[in-house]
Every structure is written in C-alpha cells, then in structure tokens.
Amino acid sequence: xSPSSLLSSTATGEALTPQDLGVGARFxxxxxxxxxxxxILAALRGxxxxxxxxxxxPVSTLVRGxxxxxxxxxxxxxxxxxxxxxxxxxxxxxxxxxxxxxxxTVTPGLLAGATEVPDLPATGIHASAHWSLYPLDDTGRPGxxxxxxxxxxxxIEYAKERGTYVRGEHYATLLxxxxxxxxxxxxxxxxxxxxxxxxxxSHAVISIASPREV
Amino acid sequence: xSPSSLLSSTATGEALTPQDLGVGARFxxxxxxxxxxxxILAALRGxxxxxxxxxxxPVSTLVRGxxxxxxxxxxxxxxxxxxxxxxxxxxxxxxxxxxxxxxxTVTPGLLAGATEVPDLPATGIHASAHWSLYPLDDTGRPGxxxxxxxxxxxxIEYAKERGTYVRGEHYATLLxxxxxxxxxxxxxxxxxxxxxxxxxxSHAVISIASPREV
Numbered sequence: 513x514s515p516s517s518l519l520s521s522t523a524t525g526e527a528l529t530p531q532d533l534g535v536g537a538r539f540x541x542x543x544x545x546x547x548x549x550x551x552i553l554a555a556l557r558g559x560x561x562x563x564x565x566x567x568x569x570p571v572s573t574l575v576r577g578x579x580x581x582x583x584x585x586x587x588x589x590x591x592x593x594x595x596x597x598x599x600x601x602x603x604x605x606x607x608x609x610x611x612x613x614x615x616x617t618v619t620p621g622l623l624a625g626a627t628e629v630p631d632l633p634a635t636g637i638h639a640s641a642h643w644s645l646y647p648l649d650d651t652g653r654p655g656x657x658x659x660x661x662x663x664x665x666x667x668i669e670y671a672k673e674r675g676t677y678v679r680g681e682h683y684a685t686l687l688x689x690x691x692x693x694x695x696x697x698x699x700x701x702x703x704x705x706x707x708x709x710x711x712x713x714s715h716a717v718i719s720i721a722s723p724r725e726v
Numbered sequence: 727x728s729p730s731s732l733l734s735s736t737a738t739g740e741a742l743t744p745q746d747l748g749v750g751a752r753f754x755x756x757x758x759x760x761x762x763x764x765x766i767l768a769a770l771r772g773x774x775x776x777x778x779x780x781x782x783x784p785v786s787t788l789v790r791g792x793x794x795x796x797x798x799x800x801x802x803x804x805x806x807x808x809x810x811x812x813x814x815x816x817x818x819x820x821x822x823x824x825x826x827x828x829x830x831t832v833t834p835g836l837l838a839g840a841t842e843v844p845d846l847p848a849t850g851i852h853a854s855a856h857w858s859l860y861p862l863d864d865t866g867r868p869g870x871x872x873x874x875x876x877x878x879x880x881x882i883e884y885a886k887e888r889g890t891y892v893r894g895e896h897y898a899t900l901l902x903x904x905x906x907x908x909x910x911x912x913x914x915x916x917x918x919x920x921x922x923x924x925x926x927x928s929h930a931v932i933s934i935a936s937p938r939e940v
Contacts, residue, residue, distance in 0.1 A: 538856060538897055540931045542756025542815045549758075549937055570936040571856045574896055601756045603817035603931045605858065607897040642752060642785045644819065644927065646860045650872045658864045658872055660925075682788055683752055683821040683927070711874075713858065713897070715929055717754045717817045722784040723763055 531565060533622050534711075535608045536576035539586050541593050542601040555592030559585050572603075582606070583630035583699045587692055591635040594691070594720045602718040604695075606702045609648075609711035626706035630699045632692035639691040641716045642684035643671075645701045648711040663709065667701030674700070687716075694718065745779060747836050748925075749822045750790035753800050755807050756815040769806030773799050786817075796820070797844035797913045801906055805849040808905070808934045816932040818909075820916045823862075823925035840920030844913045846906035853905040855930045856898035857885075859915045862925040877923065881915030888914070901930075908932065 530536065543551045556568070564577040564585055573589075575582050586604060594600045609622060647663040668685060671677035676697045678686040687694045694716075702714035744750065757765045770782070778791040778799055787803075789796050800818060808814045823836060861877040882899060885891035890911045892900040901908045908930075916928035 534896075536896060538931075540815055540817070540856075540933070542758065544757060544759065544762035546758075546760045548813065568938075570938040571854050571900070571933040572898075572931055576896070599762065601754055601815075601817070603754070603815070605856075605897055605929070605931075610897070640785050642754075642819075644929075646862065646927070648860065648862070648874045649864075650874055660862045660864060682748075682750060682790070683819055683824070684786075686785070713860070715819070715858075717752075717786055717819075719754070719785040724782075724784040 528621060530578050530582075531576045533608060533625065534610045535579060535582070536565075536574065537582050537586060537604060537606045538572040538574050539589070539602055539604045540572045541590060543593050543596060544599040544601075545596065551593055551596045551598065555589045558592045559588035561585060572605075579626075579628050579699060579703055580630045583632060583695055587632050587635065587695050590695075590718065590720075591637055591691055594635075594637045594639075597721070599722055600718075600720045602716075602720075604698065604716045604718065606699060606714040607712075608702065608706050609709070622710060623707055626703050629703050630696055632696045634693070635691045637691040637720060639689070639694045639718050639720050640722070641687040641694050641698065641718045642681070643687050643698050643701075643714070643716045644684050645705065646713045646715070647705045647709040648713070649709040663705045663712075664701075667704055670700050670704060671697045691718070691720065742835060744792050744796075745790045747822060747839065748824045749793060749796070750779075750788065751796050751800060751818060751820045752786040752788050753803070753816055753818045754786040755804060757807050757810060758813040758815075759810065765807055765810045765812065769803045772806045773802035775799060786819075793842050793913060793917055794844045797846060797909055801846050801849065801909050804909075804932065804934075805851055805905055808849075808851045808853075811935070813936055814932075814934040816930075816934075818912065818930045818932065820913060820928040821926075822916065822920050823923070836924060837921055840917050843917050844910055846910045848907070849905045851905040851934060853903070853908045853932050853934050854936070855901040855908050855912065855932045856895070857901050857912050857915075857928070857930045858898050859919065860927045860929070861919045861923040862927070863923040877919045877926075878915075881918055884914050884918060885911045905932070905934065
C-alpha cells in the first residue's frame with residue numbers, strides 16, 4: 513500500500529481528506545502601506561486556490577488541503593504581497609491532527625500520511641523568520657516517553673542541512689533565505705514531527721524588506 | 727513563604743529572575759500605513775520599558791520580565807500603534823519554562839511562581855484575536871499522564887468566564903473584546919497552565935480596525 517493510499521483511506525475504505533486529518537493553516541499578511549487592502553486582495557486573487565478550502569475573516573485566512581498545496585498557496589500570497597516592494601509581515605500557523613476546535617482523536621492513517629515535505633520553487637524574495645515548532649505529544653512513541661525537544665532538535669538539524677538556520681534565539685529559531693526555503697523549512701519540521709506525533713503545529717512570523725535590514 | 731519568594735529564590739537562596747525562568751515574549755506589530763515606521767517607533771517610545779529587557783530586531787521585539795510587566799508593555803505598544811487609527815495586526819508569543827533556545831531543564835520554583843494573572847486596565851480599543859495555547863508537557867502531573875487538551879479546555883473555560891471567548895475555529899480560538907481583556911485572556915491561559923507544566927507557550931494574532939469589520 514502506498515503512503516498516499518494510507519493517507520486517503522481507513523480500514524473500512526472510507527476516504528479521508530486533509531480536512532478530516534486536520535491538515536491546514538491560518539495566516540495573516542501585513543503590508544505596511546496605505547494601499548494595503550488593494551495589495552493583499554491582489555495577492556489573494558493571484559494565488560491558485562483550486563482544490564483548496566480558503567476562508568478569510570477579519571483576523572486570518574484559513575486554508576485547508578494537502579501539505580504541498582497549502583504551502584504553495586501561502587507562498588504565492590506572501591510573495592505576491594512582497595512584490596509590492598513594501599515591508600511585509602506574515603504570521604503563519606500550520607496545524608495537523610486536530611480537526612475542529614480542540615478535538616484530537618487519534619485518526620487512522622494520520623502518521624503514515626505525513627510523508628510529503630513540500631517542494632516550493634524559489635521566489636527570489638529574501639525573508640527572515642522567527643519559527644516555533646510544537647509537538648503536542650501525550651503518549652510518546654512505542655516504548656518511549658514523550659519528549660517534545662527530541663522532535664524539535666531533529667527539525668533544527670533539518671533546517672541546518674537546508675541552510676536556512678541562522679541561530680536559536682529566546683523562544684524561537686531565526687531562519688533566513690529565499691521565502692520559499694524559509695516556508696519549506698517551517699513546513700518540513702511540521703511534516704517530520706507529524707510522522708510520530710498526532711497533534712503538531714508550526715508557527716512562524718515572517719519579515720520581508722524590514723527597514724531595519726534594508 | 728509567599729508565592730513571590732518561591733518565584734525569586736531557590737533552595738540555595740540564589741535569586742531567580744523572570745529571565746532565568748524563561749518568562750517573556752516576542753511580538754511583531756504591523757501598521758497598514760505608509761508611515762508605519764514612525765507610528766511603531768512612537769508606540770515603542772511611549773511604552774514604559776523600565777525594569778524590562780527589550781530588544782528589537784528585523785523580525786520581532788523580545789521583551790523579558792515579570793508576566794505583569796511584559797503584558798503591560800505589549801498592551802501599551804499595540805494600543806499606541808492602534809491609536810493611529812490605522813488597521814493594526816500584532817503577532818504575540820508568550821513563553822515560559824525554556825530560557826535560551828531549546829533547553830528546558832526543570833527549574834525549582836517555576837511552577838509555584840506562576841501565580842499572577844496579569845491585570846490590565848481597559849484601553850478602549852476593540853480587538854479580535856486567533857489564540858493558540860500549547861502546554862508542552864512530557865511528564866504529566868503526579869499520578870496523571872500528560873493531557874495537553876485538559877489544560878487547553880481549562881483555559882477556554884476561563885475565557886468564557888471573562889467574556890472574551892467567541893468560538894472555537896479550526897486551529898485557534900476566536901477572542902473579541904477590549905484589547906486589554908483579549909491580551910489578559912491570552913496571558914491567563916499561559917499562567918494557569920504554567921502552574922502544572924514546565925514549558926508552555928501562548929500564541930495570538932491580534933487584529934484591530936480591519937476593513938473587513940469596520
């Protein structure tokens with residue numbers, strides 16, 4: 513059985529969507545310009561939302577779908593806003609394993625389905641980020657106690673290999689690089705932890721073209 | 727022995743600061759205006775940073791001190807920016823129990839020191855927030871297994887009593903009310919969980935005067 517068929521079906525053969533598995537994101541884009549609304553709306557319109565469930569409210573935009581498509585969409589919206597040339601911030605929350613509010617029942621196929629580290633083409637846009645990864649593990653792996661730092665260390669090693677890791681800072685890890693590489697790092701930690709932990713979230717605050725660094 | 731003396735000393739009598747206990751925050755304010763830099767700098771200058779450790783970098787501002795003073799400072803900066811009348815967003819990360827990067831050794835007095843739910847006077851500014859609370863509990867309470875949802879449910883009950891709870895949404899809880907009440911709710915969940923869990927973080931994305939709601 514291929515990983516994707518493990519993801520998409522239960523023992524009873526019922527199809528499970530990313531929405532069923534609680535795979536999705538919330539993100540909030542800030543554009544430091546009087547015309548922020550026009551810039552953000554154009555960026556949202558310019559991103560391919562086919563096959564995604566997207567809902568925007570006054571605080572954030574909810575996007576649900578496969579890990580790959582969710583990350584493609586967020587990258588496109590943030591890159592679109594950044595191409596205005598203005599200072600842009602983005603607050604991003606990736607979540608898996610808790611569909612709905614706070615109901616995190618163990619879902620068959622969820623861990624086996626966490627196979628795909630999103631592959632995102634370079635944007636040409638330099639970004640910095642403060643990143644936090646949260647494995648919310650109540651049970652541990654078979655034969656092991658929960659250890660949320662073990663999983664965080666593994667994700668940081670991945671970031672170092674990818675070249676986006678700059679340093680650990682208080683409460684967050686500083687990442688820098690092409691926007692696509694930074695977002696792929698944030699998503700990779702999330703997916704890698706998702707292979708052994710039911711409920712995992714990954715938060716990042718992205719900063720592009722801050723006057724403090726340009 | 728009073729709670730504050732439990733917080734401030736170890737069995738050897740050595741003083742422990744909030745910094746030693748990993749108590750602090752990172753936050754990023756977005757102001758949707760061409761003059762965002764002037765508005766944010768004025769808001770930072772207008773907030774009382776006495777007795778706080780404050781460092782601003784291109785991604786976020788780090789603030790360390792007591793729970794009460796950290797929350798007073800964040801409230802003052804966000805309220806100051808919002809008084810520009812522009813659409814303002816703020817991404818806030820409250821953390822305790824992990825001073826440094828990812829070192830979370832058990833600290834004597836840490837749990838007993840989580841006594842103070844910050845008390846913040848009303849600002850007159852209406853805010854909405856998506857809030858996420860993360861008890862990162864590897865060990866559980868004495869005689870109980872880790873259960874991160876138990877602690878989250880308790881914090882949501884507190885938000886309902888306080889009147890800021892609107893509803894649970896995918897991956898976050900929607901809060902609304904005076905900015906001070908919203909931030910106090912986010913901080914209360916953090917402090918309340920901190921009484922039984924070494925490492926706990928609370929994330930919120932705040933939105934003020936969004937054109938989608940005004």
